[in-house]
Amino acid sequence: MGCSEKQKMLVLQKVLPPSSRPVHEVSKDTGITAQTIYKWMKQLKDDTIHPDAVEDTIPRFKTDLEKFILGRPMLNSIIHSTYKYNMQSRVKK
Secondary structure (H helix, E strand, C coil): CCCCHHHHHHHHHHHCCCCCCCHHHHHHHHCCCHHHHHHHHHHHHCCCCCHHHCCCCCHHHCCHHHHHHHCCHHHHHHHHHHHHHHHHHHHHC
């Protein structure tokens, strides 16, 4: 069974900036081989995967921390506000 573009993009978001986690680490967390993740990265570069195919909730690929945060809207809001503030601070420098 293949993965949908949404599932691929959710995994790729973990290895691409701003997350930039190591491919082997994401591979271990998701159960998807590093070779497959590298193939998806190439497909993204070649425009055969579309970045707008992201879906926020695909439980199979959520880490324990993501599941914890997802179930707590207030914590989720605080994290997103902090991230937004940090990104704005970087742009101003």
